[in-house]
Amino acid sequence: MAMTKERVLFAVQQIETSLRTWWPDAIPHQAPEVLMKVNRAGHMLWMCKTIPVFLQEGRWEKAMRWLGFLQGAAWAMHVRTVEEMKQDNKPEDADL
Numbered sequence: 001m002a003m004t005k006e007r008v009l010f011a012v013q014q015i016e017t018s019l020r021t022w023w024p025d026a027i028p029h030q031a032p033e034v035l036m037k038v039n040r041a042g043h044m045l046w047m048c049k050t051i052p053v054f055l056q057e058g059r060w061e062k063a064m065r066w067l068g069f070l071q072g073a074a075w076a077m078h079v080r081t082v083e084e085m086k087q088d089n090k091p092e093d094a095d096l
Contacts, residue, residue, distance in 0.1 A: 003089060005055050008067055011088040015070050016048040018079045040077065044070055 003011075019026060019041045028045035047066055054063040074080040080088075 003064075004091070007089060007091065008055060008063060009052060011067060011085065012048050012051050012070065014084070014088045015074050015080060016045060018074065019044055019048075022077075022079055040073070044073055 023041040026039075026041035026045055028049055029039075029042045030046050047070055051063050051066050051070075054060075054066070071080070071085050075082060075085070
């Protein structure tokens, strides 16, 4: 079963909320100039804000690639667990 637009937006919101919890001073920006975690978080926040635009434009494949990147980065930065993101991604009526 494919993810719906609503589930993609929900999953992105979960990552954004987690990032803001860990790095409240992070400011969304396009390019991570340095490798500090706060700058990585800022870049990821920018991506969270851009994914809904892709969905509005019908750019589903790009939105899904970016969500995959965000989820991998969130896991690597210890912001979200694989189990949390699995729950974020599943349809509301599905049992995994």
